Amino acid sequence: MVPTEPLYRIADVDASDLSAYADGIDRLQNETLDGFIIRNVLNREQLDKIIEAHDKLGPETKYVSDTGMVFFPVPFSKVDQTVEGSAQELEKYFLNYEEIWKNFPTQFGVDYEGIVQGVLTKIAGGRKVETPIGINNVGKYSTAGLKHLIPDEGLFKAHCGNLFHKEFPTFYTHMNQISTVENQMSYFVMIEPSKAGGELTLYDVLWTDAEIRMKGDVVLKGKNGELYDLEGPKKVRQQMLAPGPGDMIVFSGGRIWHRVEMVRHTRRLTCGGFVSLSKDDTKLYTWS
Numbered sequence: 001m002v003p004t005e006p007l008y009r010i011a012d013v014d015a016s017d018l019s020a021y022a023d024g025i026d027r028l029q030n031e032t033l034d035g036f037i038i039r040n041v042l043n044r045e046q047l048d049k050i051i052e053a054h055d056k057l058g059p060e061t062k063y064v065s066d067t068g069m070v071f072f073p074v075p076f077s078k079v080d081q082t083v084e085g086s087a088q089e090l091e092k093y094f095l096n097y098e099e100i101w102k103n104f105p106t107q108f109g110v111d112y113e114g115i116v117q118g119v120l121t122k123i124a125g126g127r128k129v130e131t132p133i134g135i136n137n138v139g140k141y142s143t144a145g146l147k148h149l150i151p152d153e154g155l156f157k158a159h160c161g162n163l164f165h166k167e168f169p170t171f172y173t174h175m176n177q178i179s180t181v182e183n184q185m186s187y188f189v190m191i192e193p194s195k196a197g198g199e200l201t202l203y204d205v206l207w208t209d210a211e212i213r214m215k216g217d218v219v220l221k222g223k224n225g226e227l228y229d230l231e232g233p234k235k236v237r238q239q240m241l242a243p244g245p246g247d248m249i250v251f252s253g254g255r256i257w258h259r260v261e262m263v264r265h266t267r268r269l270t271c272g273g274f275v276s277l278s279k280d281d282t283k284l285y286t287w288s
């Protein structure tokens with residue numbers, strides 16, 4: 001059998017061994033690399049602490065989507081659709097996000113923000129890694145979100161980060177002022193993989209190929225009307241990534257169409273969000 005070339009360039013490297021990738025974020029941005037799978041960012045004890053605290057969270061602190069996904073905290077995508085431009089409402093969310101991440105190390109027993117930003121600093125080309133201040137300089141963005149996919153229900157339908165810019169205008173208008181959101185990157189740490197399913201699938205379709213997701217969410221439409229059928233017999237090429245517990249994915253989620261496969265048998269729990277450069281290029285932001 002002729003081995004097939006992997007579709008994308010994904011660096012598979014241990015968290016303690018990132019010295020060869022100091023310019024990793026620049027390489028994602030200039031498209032000489034497509035992603036990282038960084039092994040052992042969190043250890044077993046840290047994962048267990050996060051899981052235990054997660055499972056104690058009250059339902060009022062979460063948001064359940066219609067695709068079998070439970071978010072903590074309530075994500076900005078949801079807030080964007082409900083605040084209706086009220087500055088006061090919006091400020092409440094940013095203050096709450098700030099509070100949640102201030103308390104996270106005690107409540108969850110793990111300084112997730114510090115650890116993840118520490119790892120990202122090693123590939124950030126000398127830039128500082130920070131969580132951005134909220135709209136009207138109030139509070140902060142949520143540095144990440146916990147995403148629990150329910151077995152036999154939960155998935156992320158095909159998307160890419162650039163697709164969200166028009167969908168969530170309140171947040172992206174602000175993020176676009178302080179940051180380069182075009183071709184933003186994604187990151188997450190695998191907290192608890194499911195027994196089956198839940199892989200991250202990267203498609204051989206870029207935002208520059210197709211900007212439209214058709215009804216049903218499995219066909220993308222290109223600029224000249226050409227269709228990319230993600231599930232048809234002549235499927236587009238794809239590459240699946242299946243990180244283990246404690247592994248972190250950082251990838252070009254803004255420009256590469258991707259999805260998370262339906263989770264089977266047991267739940268899947270991840271914690272992550274987006275990564276982008278500040279407008280003046282001196283900082284790297286983590287936000288969700």
Ligand SMILES: O=C(O)CCC(=O)C(=O)O
Nearest residue numbers: 147186187188253260270
């Ligand atoms: O699995 C996750 O938590 C997020 C997957 C995803 O769509 C992303 O990281 O952009």
Ligand SMILES: [Fe+2]
Nearest residue numbers: 159161186253
């Ligand atoms: Fe994504």
